[in-house]
Structure formats: structure tokens, C-alpha cells
Amino acid sequence: MPRKGMRSVCFSPKISSSFFSPPSPLRIGFSPSHPSISDSVMDRTLEIAEPVIVKWDPETTTFARVTSLFYENRREAREFIKTVNNLQKAMHFIVKEDSGSEKLVRAQNLMQIAMKRLQKEFYQILSMNRAHLDPESVSTRSSRTSTGSSTSYNEDEDDDDVIRAADDSITEVEDASLSAMADLKLIAECMISSGYAKECLKIYKIIRKSIVDEGIYKLGVEKLTSSQIHKMDWESVELRIKNWLNAVRTAVKTLFNGERILSDHVFASSDSIRESCFAEITKDGATLLFAFPENVAKHSKKWPEKVFRVLDMYAGISNYWPEIDSIFSFESTIPIKSQALTSLVKLGEFVRAALHDFESAIQKDSTKSPVAGAGNHNLTIDAMEYLTNLADYSSILSDILADSPPETKKLMPESYFGFSDTEESPAPAISLKMAWLILVLLCKLDTKAKYYKDVSLAYLFLANNLQYVVVKVQTSNLRYILGDEWLTNHKSKIKQFAANYERLGWGHVIDSLSSVNPTAEDTPPEKVKETFKKFNASFEQAYKKQGVCVVPDNKLRDYIKVSIARKIIRLYREFYNAHRQKMVGERNSAVVVRYAPEDVGHHLSDLFFGNIESGSSSSFSSPSPSHSQPRRSAD
Structure with missing residues (x-):
């Protein structure tokens, strides 16, 4: 451990009223430079601090080297921290009066021993509690705000009592997580106030960054360059998109959120430290995560069918944007949010281009x-x-x-x-x-x-x-x-198309009956016979031609058939009922009066399934009108 010299001594900590405060020389009648006050304060502090700190010097005793202070006796650990804080305050007091004091050098040596001990403890807690300090366990806490306040350290209160009072329903894993977080915060505040922030942060960043990077890797987010993605076939890209979609929720909700909670808690005493710490830990992993959609959007062909995966990625960022914005709210993490926004922009451009290509594909x-x-x-x-x-x-x-x-x-x-x-x-x-x-x-x-x-x-x-x-x-x-309104307008157009089809496809059948008054009794037999033949020919012609047609939609099929049947069968029934008897005595009357109204309805009901062969004579091998048995009329 390099010697810190006066850097550590001259660091000005925030002094809480609950900490040890040396007596004011003015209040007891001495001038600030009176040597007896400084000596007495330092003598007393050294007398208390030396045995406590030396006991846990890992360089001098096997016990201290193999035993964890915080795992051995957490109450003694709190006393150790309190002793170090008091020693630092005494050093700060005496350096103003006698910076060359032998007692100050002695105190500085003790401080270095204490910092070595705390570095060791800090590392052990971080490394041995990886499971309890994993982002998922940490992120189960209600909020970052409550984290900072619910586990604040009070020297006069037992940590175990604080934890139990916080939530009676807390699980064993959460209990261990809270204990580890409280210990880390205690050590961090002591080291930072003593001028050893750099050493504390180095340990924290190395361990926690490895956890974030490992988490990103386990989530299946690969580090791929733009050119690599461009060379992949779509199936390979799609597989990685699926991995990314599964990863982004866990990364935002759990991984990054948990790290933010932990760093906010451990370094609650310094906004600048917790900001720089969190930014450095998450920068690489978050940038890798949020850059992937941009690379896909920039270096994939804008095929219309790819748009759905791109939309999924857009949703993967936009749906979690409130969390992303909150978690990466530090100024130093703006590049991470900028990367996420850039990916959104590129994904949006991809979608607009794909829609344009879809439109072009229709037109072409x-x-x-x-x-x-x-x-x-x-x-x-x-x-x-x-x-x-x-x-x-x-x-x-x-x-x-x-x-x-x-x-x-x-x-x-x-x-x-x-x-x-x-x-x-x-x-x-x-x-x-x-x-x-x-x-x-x-x-x-x-x-x-x-x-x-x-x-x-x-x-x-x-x-x-x-x-x-x-x-x-x-x-x-x-x-x-x-x-x-759109639906109403287009339904009206369907009826217009259907009416035009009916008029052009079946109008001549209707016209064949319109040449005579269907109910006029004085119509000459020859005219009746001609009308029957004309109807037969036009109906058979229309039936054969339209018999190959299909109407896949049931409702539209019924609508068209009913509309045709109402017009044709109504007219034909009137004509048939009025004039059929006139044809009874005629030669080949069965050929002339080929269809009963029910037969016409039967034929119409068979339409629009596409199963009537055009030109087939068997389609019209109906029984004679006198023997026709109605099946189902479309009238």
C-alpha cells in the first residue's frame, strides 16, 4: 500500500454531530495554539485507536489475515469504523496546529493500517456476496430513493435491528443483501472521508463492472460490428434480435436498475462519486445493448417482412424509455441515452423505408x-x-x-x-x-x-x-x-360492385322475361313458348358461365345469391304460374317448360362454389317440372 502522506490527513470530511468532537479550546479558556489541548486529544485518541486497529492488521497477525472483521463480529466492526472516524478527526484537528507532530505520524501509520483492513473487507464483501448483491436481488427494493434512506447508518443503533425493523416480511436473500449493502456503505463513507476514495472506487468498479459485463454476455447480447451484421443472412440476424428482445427487459429492469440502486446506496455521501462510478460500470454493457438495434437498422436490407422484428426492437426501447431515462439520468451517462435514442431514430427510418418498399412491391x-x-x-x-x-x-x-x-x-x-x-x-x-x-x-x-x-x-x-x-x-x-366511416364507405362500394356483376352477368336472364306481361292471360301460346325458350337459353348460358365463379366469403355469397334469386325467381314464378298450362298440350312441352321455379332456385343455390363445370350438360339434367322436388330455394 503506497504511503498517502498528508493527502489523507488534509482531506476535510463532513463532521456529523454524532461523531466524536474534540473540545473547543476557547470554551475551556485556552488559545487554539496551546499544545496541551492537541496533545491530550491525540494521546487519548491514539490510546483508544491503536489496540483496535492493530488487532486487525493483516500484516502482523494470522488471525487478522484469515478472518473477516465484518463476518466475525459486526458490532466490533462498527466500533472499528467509529474508531477510525475519530482518529481521522483528531488528525484533522492537530494538523492545523502542529503538522510535524510525532503523534501525527503515528496516527497516519495507524490510518494506513486501518485503510488496508477496510480495503480487504470491502473487497471480501463485494466478492463473497455476489449472489446477494446480484442486480436482481438489489432491484427488488422498492426504489432508489427509499434505498438511500432506509438503510442509513446510525452508530447508536444495531444494524440487525435496523434491518428487521425495515420489513418484517423480508426474505433471507434480501436480508443478506441489505446487510452487505449496509456494510459497504459504512466502509465506503469511512474510506472516502479519510481520503481513500480512489482505492475504494477501484475495487468497486472492477468487481461490479465484471458483473454487468457478465450479465450482458449471459443475456446473449453479442458484440457485433456493423459489417458483421451486414454479412449475416436474415435468419442469423433474426435469432440475435430475439436474444436482444429477451435481454433488453432484464437488462433495464434488473441489471442496470440494480446497479444504480447499489451505487446510489453505497456512495450516497457523494453525488459525484456515485455518478462516475455507475457511469463507468455500465457504460460498456449499456452501449453494447443499445447499439445493436442501430447496427441492424443501418445494415439490413429494408425488406418489408423484416419490419416486424424492427418494430419489436423499437418497442423494446420505447416501452422502457422512462426507466432508461431515470436510470441513466446522470450527465456522464448522457452518451448511453443518446445511443438508445439514435437506435430509435434508425429503427424508425428502417420502418418508413420498409413501408415505402411494401408500397412499391404492390405497384410493381x-x-x-x-x-x-x-x-x-x-x-x-x-x-x-x-x-x-x-x-x-x-x-x-x-x-x-x-x-x-x-x-x-x-x-x-x-x-x-x-x-x-x-x-x-x-x-x-x-x-x-x-x-x-x-x-x-x-x-x-x-x-x-x-x-x-x-x-x-x-x-x-x-x-x-x-x-x-x-x-x-x-x-x-x-x-x-x-x-x-372508412368501413361504411367501402361496404357501399362492395354492394356497387356486386350490383354491377349482377346486372352484367344475369341481366339478360331477367330481360328474357320482360318482353311479355307475365300475368296477361291473353298472351298467345307462341309468344309464351318463345319466352320459355328464351329464358331457358339465357339462364343456362348464365349458369354455365357463372358456375365457375367463386365467392369465398359466406356473407357476400349469400347476399349476391339472394339478390339474384329475388329478381329472377319472382318474375319467373309469375310467368310460370300464369302460362304453364298453355304448354301442357304442346309437343315436347317438357323441353319448353324445362324448369320449375324451385329448379331455378336449386341451381342458383349451387353457385359461387366454383364446382360447376362450364359446358357440362349434366348440370341441366333436371327432372321435368311436374316431377321436380324442391331442395332449397334461394328465393
Whole structure:
């Protein structure tokens, strides 16, 4: 142990009224320079201190070398600390009067012995109580504020009594943790007040930094350079992201929080010491933890499917930002918070770029083959799966998109978005973004509908795909993002598409019955016969063509079938009931009157499952009207 000289002697401690105070020379009638006062104070102090300190000199006795003062007898340990504090005060008093005093040199030697002892004790408590002083045990304490006050040292009070009084329900592990923390604080305050702060901090920083670094390593956070991440395949990066997501909560809530509590408690007597100590202990581990998301965001391709892991990392920082801000509140830890904020910024940029790439991918989709049966396009399914998953991150996306709203309002009229967005009541940025992305999808689907040669199928395709979009919105968080007005507007568009499909696909069937008055009894038989044949041909033609169509959504399927059936069957039943008897005597009447109204309903009920082969004659091998047995009418 190097000799400290007068540095230790001249350090001015904060003197508590509970500590030993030498008598004031003025109060007993002597001048401050009177030698008898200094000598008597130092003589008495040395007489008390020397046997106490020498007993625990690790250089002179085997007992002191192999035995821990604080583990052997904690009451004697408190007396040792009290003795050292009194010795330091006496030295401070006498140095002002006689800095060359032989007694001062003697006291200084005793002080060095005491500091060696306390260094040894400080190291032993830190190293032997790693389990009891692990961040998880320490962080279970209610708050850093209560930690500083609940275990403050009082020389006149037994530490064990203080601990028991603090919480009767305390566990054994917490009890050991509190005892170790109280002892560390006691030693630290004594060494700091005696001018040995550097030696105390060196021990503390080495041991506690190793614990933090080991904790980060055990949490699976690797030290990876930007170039290393850039060279990895996405599966490897994703695995490390998962490790990071599991690690960040434990690191913030337990590891760093526990270290802050411990350093605040042990070095409560000095704000500057506890700040520098905590900053040095956590700097490397915290920087490594909070730099990883930045490296991922900067050096990964902005593929849309990667955005969810990036959003998870954004949430991993933003959700714990209040704790991060509180734990790293020192000025010296600002670089750590800056790193966390930088990662948030880079992650946000990644998300915005990925959304832009997603939009571009929709616009660049080049598939031209019509979907069989005018069903749902894979682009619709994939895009809405992506958007509904994005909607689960609505709060995070709101933060990311708040500062950079899309420029869609300049490109499209307000009505295109499906909800109101005025200057008086502006829509949130996330609502505009989601509405815009769905609009891009619908515009692309409108382009793909043009690949159908039959316009009726084009409208059914649009109805199917818009129904899929609306259902996805209605059954996900997109509903809360886009609102009921958006849903109402787009449901109305589905009905418009369905009506257009019905008009173009089945209008000629309805028209075949409109050439005669269905209930006019004076209609000539030839006209009736012609109408029956015209209906048969148009119905069979429509049935065969539309029989390959699919409507995957049950509600939309029933809506379209019921709408068609109500129009066709109503007219046909009136005509059938009014004129069927006129055809009874006709030759091949069964061919002329091919369908009863129930048969028409049966055929319509089979539609939109995509299982009717176009051109199959078997589809129309219905029994004669007189023998037809109704199954289920769509009327």
C-alpha cells in the first residue's frame, strides 16, 4: 500500500454531530495554539485507536489475515469504523496546529493500517456476496430513493435491528443483501472521508463492472460490428434480435436498475462519486445493448417482412424509455441515452423505408393471369396479412410516422381515403398511411380486373377482393385506425360492385322475361313458348358461365345469391304460374317448360362454389317440372 502522506490527513470530511468532537479550546479558556489541548486529544485518541486497529492488521497477525472483521463480529466492526472516524478527526484537528507532530505520524501509520483492513473487507464483501448483491436481488427494493434512506447508518443503533425493523416480511436473500449493502456503505463513507476514495472506487468498479459485463454476455447480447451484421443472412440476424428482445427487459429492469440502486446506496455521501462510478460500470454493457438495434437498422436490407422484428426492437426501447431515462439520468451517462435514442431514430427510418418498399412491391406486381373464378388474388391476401400485422403495432407506428406524414393528400382527393381528413380535424398519420396503402392495393386490383374478358367477372373479382379487405379491417386493429366511416364507405362500394356483376352477368336472364306481361292471360301460346325458350337459353348460358365463379366469403355469397334469386325467381314464378298450362298440350312441352321455379332456385343455390363445370350438360339434367322436388330455394 503506497504511503498517502498528508493527502489523507488534509482531506476535510463532513463532521456529523454524532461523531466524536474534540473540545473547543476557547470554551475551556485556552488559545487554539496551546499544545496541551492537541496533545491530550491525540494521546487519548491514539490510546483508544491503536489496540483496535492493530488487532486487525493483516500484516502482523494470522488471525487478522484469515478472518473477516465484518463476518466475525459486526458490532466490533462498527466500533472499528467509529474508531477510525475519530482518529481521522483528531488528525484533522492537530494538523492545523502542529503538522510535524510525532503523534501525527503515528496516527497516519495507524490510518494506513486501518485503510488496508477496510480495503480487504470491502473487497471480501463485494466478492463473497455476489449472489446477494446480484442486480436482481438489489432491484427488488422498492426504489432508489427509499434505498438511500432506509438503510442509513446510525452508530447508536444495531444494524440487525435496523434491518428487521425495515420489513418484517423480508426474505433471507434480501436480508443478506441489505446487510452487505449496509456494510459497504459504512466502509465506503469511512474510506472516502479519510481520503481513500480512489482505492475504494477501484475495487468497486472492477468487481461490479465484471458483473454487468457478465450479465450482458449471459443475456446473449453479442458484440457485433456493423459489417458483421451486414454479412449475416436474415435468419442469423433474426435469432440475435430475439436474444436482444429477451435481454433488453432484464437488462433495464434488473441489471442496470440494480446497479444504480447499489451505487446510489453505497456512495450516497457523494453525488459525484456515485455518478462516475455507475457511469463507468455500465457504460460498456449499456452501449453494447443499445447499439445493436442501430447496427441492424443501418445494415439490413429494408425488406418489408423484416419490419416486424424492427418494430419489436423499437418497442423494446420505447416501452422502457422512462426507466432508461431515470436510470441513466446522470450527465456522464448522457452518451448511453443518446445511443438508445439514435437506435430509435434508425429503427424508425428502417420502418418508413420498409413501408415505402411494401408500397412499391404492390405497384410493381406484374401478374396478369386472371384469378380462376374471380376469387381473391394472392396479392390481396398477402398485403392484408401484412397490414393487419402492422396494425398490431399501431402505437409504435404512430410514433414513427408522426414526424413524417405521407404526402398522399397532394396526390388524391379526400374522398379517395374513405374518411374525412380536414384541417379542422386532421387524421392521424398512421390512419393516413394505412388508408393510402390500402388505396394503392385497391388501385392495383382495379388494374388486374381489366384482364378479365367478361366484364361481369371483373366486377365480381373486385367485389370479392374488396370484401376480403373490409373483413380484414373489421376483424383487426385496422378498424380502430381507419374508423367506422372508412368501413361504411367501402361496404357501399362492395354492394356497387356486386350490383354491377349482377346486372352484367344475369341481366339478360331477367330481360328474357320482360318482353311479355307475365300475368296477361291473353298472351298467345307462341309468344309464351318463345319466352320459355328464351329464358331457358339465357339462364343456362348464365349458369354455365357463372358456375365457375367463386365467392369465398359466406356473407357476400349469400347476399349476391339472394339478390339474384329475388329478381329472377319472382318474375319467373309469375310467368310460370300464369302460362304453364298453355304448354301442357304442346309437343315436347317438357323441353319448353324445362324448369320449375324451385329448379331455378336449386341451381342458383349451387353457385359461387366454383364446382360447376362450364359446358357440362349434366348440370341441366333436371327432372321435368311436374316431377321436380324442391331442395332449397334461394328465393
